[in-house]
Amino acid sequence: MNYPLFETAQAVQGVTAVDLYAEYPDFDIDVDREQARLVAHDVIIFQHPLYWYSAPAIMKEWQDLVLEHGFAYGLHGHSLDGKTFLNAISTGAKPNAYSTDGMNHLDLRSLLAPFEKTADLCGMRYLAPFVMFGAGRAVQDNRLDVHRNAYDDLLKALVADRFDLQKAAKAALLSDVLDDFILKGEAG
Template identity: 80%
Template sequence: MAKALVIYAHPRPDRSEINGPLFETAKAVQGVTPVDLYAEYPDFDIDVDREQQRLVEHDVIVFQHPLYWYSAPAIMKEWQDLVLEHGFAYGKHGTALAGKTFMNAITAGAKPDAYSQAGLNHADLRSLLLPFEATAHLCGMRYLAPFALFGAGRASEGNQLDIHRNAYDDLLKALVADRLDFEKAAAAPFLGDVLDEFLIKTGAM
């Protein structure tokens, strides 16, 4: 069994229709350690030693956040700037994260077709998140395609919220149980509500 660290950032959780419920889902998964950055560090005074120890103790790191201006909320960038130090996360002696798995779990306001060269954003989602992927590679981590929820503003309509929560639950449980096909998940444009093609099938289903 692997241990997963879900690092969550949302500056306005009171206005979140989907990130909050997704984080509650993560909290309930055995083997997952949930960290709410804005709740723990409201003044941005990040405890670097504590965060580095958390990284060392986990096999999978998930950044959960809304897609803000094609990136993550400010505290997540601050966290990266301070925690991913030379000599710890990268550099000749910075091998603490080598071999671990990293991915983003994001919510986006626009529909999937907005994330293409011909779409509204003139870029696909993987291209927009390239700084995270490059960071993972620099630190010797395996980067998986982002778990993406599009049209987040309409996620609460009908039973969509339950569908998204169930998919996130499936993803986290597969990561903890080492049942995700990492090769397929690394090559995909994104992971969504249907995860069956990325799961390793077992005899006990």
């Protein structure tokens, strides 16, 4: 279910959508190119399925290579300071699985803590995740288009600087209450 969301991102003017598997099928990541992309953008979104409470292998490899000491963190690593970061993810399980009483025994934001701590280390602001729960049934349940439209709204609001970043940083999730974060009228 991530490819339709990727297509949505590709269609939004001002968004650079990167398919790491297509660009680096051999996992030979061009670190300089990827660091230049990061520097050129104010908002960084990791869009991916949630695999074993983490990201796909190539995204982890990308993090290990690109977010290096002296660039992303450390005494002289301030290239990402002040940028905004969030996860746009899909899960196989339904929302109730991500609670202290659910099968995962934690809420989703807690499970994504390594991403939040990475953002902190790199001087970035971490926003609550944008999530499509139960992605395998999204088409049958007629939720895919609703989710794509919400993702489109999110991306356009971020590009237009019409998104309440402070409020979104404190939220548990963006998906269910996205309209609460989009600023009406002129850019905020």
